[in-house]
Amino acid sequence: xxxxxxxLDKVWFILPEIWLVIGAMVVxxxxxxxxxxxxxxxxxVVCCFLAxxxxxxxxxxxxxxxxxxIDLLMPQLGPYVKMILCAIGIVLAMLSVGLIDRPLExxxxxxxxxxxxxxxxxxxxxxxxxLSLVGAMLVCNANDLIWLFLALELTSLPTYIMVAISRPSVxxxxxxxxxxxLGALAAAMFLYGFALLYGSTGTVVLTEMRDAFxxxxxxxxxxxxxxxxxxxxxxxxxxxxxxxxxxxxxxDVYEGAASPVTAFLAFVPKTAGIVxxxxxxxxxxxxxxxxxxxxxxxxxILVTLWMISVLTMTLGNVGALLQRSAKRLxxxxxxxxxxxxxxxxxxxxxxxxxxxxxxxxxxGVMNTAAFAVLSGLQRQGEEIESLDDLAGLRHRxxxxxxxxxxxxxxxxxxxxxxxxxxxxxLLIAGIEAHRMPLVVIALVNSAISxxxxxxxxxxxxxxxxxxxxxxxTHRPVPWARVAAVIAALGLVALPLFVNELLx
Amino acid sequence: xxxxxxxxxxFTSAVLFVIGVIGFVTRRNMIVMFLCTELMFQGAAIAMVSxxxxxxxxxxxxxxxxxxxxxxxxxxxxxxxVVLLFRRRETLNAEAWSELGEP
Numbered sequence: 001x002x003x004x005x006x007x008l009d010k011v012w013f014i015l016p017e018i019w020l021v022i023g024a025m026v027v028x029x030x031x032x033x034x035x036x037x038x039x040x041x042x043x044x045v046v047c048c049f050l051a052x053x054x055x056x057x058x059x060x061x062x063x064x065x066x067x068x069x070i071d072l073l074m075p076q077l078g079p080y081v082k083m084i085l086c087a088i089g090i091v092l093a094m095l096s097v098g099l100i101d102r103p104l105e106x107x108x109x110x111x112x113x114x115x116x117x118x119x120x121x122x123x124x125x126x127x128x129x130x131l132s133l134v135g136a137m138l139v140c141n142a143n144d145l146i147w148l149f150l151a152l153e154l155t156s157l158p159t160y161i162m163v164a165i166s167r168p169s170v171x172x173x174x175x176x177x178x179x180x181x182l183g184a185l186a187a188a189m190f191l192y193g194f195a196l197l198y199g200s201t202g203t204v205v206l207t208e209m210r211d212a213f214x215x216x217x218x219x220x221x222x223x224x225x226x227x228x229x230x231x232x233x234x235x236x237x238x239x240x241x242x243x244x245x246x247x248x249x250x251x252d253v254y255e256g257a258a259s260p261v262t263a264f265l266a267f268v269p270k271t272a273g274i275v276x277x278x279x280x281x282x283x284x285x286x287x288x289x290x291x292x293x294x295x296x297x298x299x300x301i302l303v304t305l306w307m308i309s310v311l312t313m314t315l316g317n318v319g320a321l322l323q324r325s326a327k328r329l330x331x332x333x334x335x336x337x338x339x340x341x342x343x344x345x346x347x348x349x350x351x352x353x354x355x356x357x358x359x360x361x362x363x364g365v366m367n368t369a370a371f372a373v374l375s376g377l378q379r380q381g382e383e384i385e386s387l388d389d390l391a392g393l394r395h396r397x398x399x400x401x402x403x404x405x406x407x408x409x410x411x412x413x414x415x416x417x418x419x420x421x422x423x424x425x426l427l428i429a430g431i432e433a434h435r436m437p438l439v440v441i442a443l444v445n446s447a448i449s450x451x452x453x454x455x456x457x458x459x460x461x462x463x464x465x466x467x468x469x470x471x472x473t474h475r476p477v478p479w480a481r482v483a484a485v486i487a488a489l490g491l492v493a494l495p496l497f498v499n500e501l502l503x
Numbered sequence: 504x505x506x507x508x509x510x511x512x513x514f515t516s517a518v519l520f521v522i523g524v525i526g527f528v529t530r531r532n533m534i535v536m537f538l539c540t541e542l543m544f545q546g547a548a549i550a551m552v553s554x555x556x557x558x559x560x561x562x563x564x565x566x567x568x569x570x571x572x573x574x575x576x577x578x579x580x581x582x583x584x585v586v587l588l589f590r591r592r593e594t595l596n597a598e599a600w601s602e603l604g605e606p
Contacts, residue, residue, distance in 0.1 A: 146566050153573050160580060170591060174600040177584050181536060184577055185527055188543030192520055195550035202558035204566065252603040
């Protein structure tokens with residue numbers, strides 16, 4: 001039934017992922033080495049594997065013949081999303097240098113302890129880092145519900161462990177427990193949704209589901225089972241993109257995990273979730289926009305998405321207003337940005353989906369820049385969390401202060417930074433799709449968000465240092481600060497290439 | 504004698520799923536909470552196989568194999584986290600964890 005050529009083509013397009021899985025194995029073994037140099041080389045090797053994977057993606061998707069024959073719902077998602085995942089993955093790996101096993105390495109250096117492979121977790125951490133990225137990349141290649149389910153789980157399962165081992169504090173473990181249990185609940189939810197979708201169409205292949213739905217829509221409307229299934233699936237996946245009603249864990253988990261892992265959580269699972277939602281909705285299609293499906297988004301699903309989008313951005317922005325902790329503030333901002341992303345999803349293929357993909361890139365860069373500043377600084381080995389710690393940062397670390405300000409302005413959508421172009425393209429797509437109420441609500445929300453984002457600009461640049469912020473020093477490892485500068489340069493420079501970057 | 508139809512199986516799966524959700528929300532013992540998510544997974548699995556039989560399609564059964572695999576992986580992870588909790592707090596109550604939250 002399955003001809004071998006189709007099978008080979010499937011494998012061909014996941015060659016970069018296979019390469020990264022090999023990378024994960026290599027890295028997990030290197031982490032156990034008794035030689036310090038080899039252990040320290042782990043993040044470098046991760047970056048090399050990711051860089052080669054980027055070249056591989058360009059090469060694999062350059063094969064026009066195979067690309068034309070590929071049996072995917074939306075093949076155009078693949079190269080773009082995989083590229084941004086790998087590119088931002090490199091910056092995220094730089095953030096995580098020196099994060100894991102710091103106390104152990106310190107005692108090894110001073111000769112107080114002997115190396116014991118059982119006690120290290122650096123290799124595992126970076127292996128899970130790569131595996132989670134692979135999961136997110138595989139979501140783009142999903143052409144059936146089984147693949148989609150496995151890819152989404154592959155994205156999430158490693159992140160639970162990454163949160164738990166990110167720092168020795170009990171907070172990280174509590175965050176991991178919360179994250180895991182809600183993640184399992186969400187997974188069961190979208191799995192049940194998948195079961196109902198399978199039930200209403202009799203197939204798990206997304207392209208065949210699209211045809212079945214088109215047939216149903218041409219008859220007497222979409223099966224009720226399908227609508228319930230689709231809503232359950234979207235609600236379940238909304239855990240991954242931290243959207244209402246599965247958003248409430250975000251602040252706690254983001255606060256508990258170490259900053260580099262938080263940056264990872266805010267970008268990689270979100271990308272996977274958004275792509276999964278786009279693929280799921282692609283089976284019913286957005287009518288009237290040259291959409292893949294023929295039926296068009298049925299009213300109940302449209303209303304659900306609309307409500308999720310509005311509630312997500314409003315709750316995110318209002319919640320952020322109340323925060324005193326920089327990490328919790330950025331967590332709520334991450335919730336709000338998911339609401340903006342859903343505008344593009346509702347607007348549909350063409351401009352809408354392109355805007356979503358571009359916004360994912362923009363959000364990834366600016367979010368990484370903000371968390372890189374938090375990762376690069378410390379107080380006696382502890383993370384800085386409170387907003388007050390950032391007060392007067394300019395006097396001690398002018399570069400970090402400027403990076404924080406640029407990241408916050410970009411998150412706010414201040415022209416001409418990258419975030420502005422992302423938000424601009426989302427809103428234009430919303431207007432083109434005649435979703436004016438949504439666009440107006442998003443604009444009001446942006447105005448609300450100015451209040452707290454401007455605090456992130458004002459505190460480091462304008463405020464005077466306090467005794468608390470005087471005691472802040474930089475991390476001994478410079479890579480987080482290098483990553484912060486790279487991300488900030490990206491925010492300033494990438495807008496020059498907006499036309500090339502838009503998918 | 505009435506024969507079993509698809510709706511009986513779907514009803515069973517829905518009941519399992521709802522019991523799982525209710526248990527997850529109301530119970531505070533971490534192991535019971537985890538068993539409730541397992542119950543939800545198995546509800547979905549029953550729906551998969553019964554629908555697969557109804558459509559005479561094997562992909563439902565294949566899906567269930569993968570669901571069981573993922574459920575096993577999650578069980579390993581859940582037990583690790585529960586052991587972690589027990590070592591720190593000597594209790595299985597989820598409310599023993601209260602470091603994080605709104606100030």
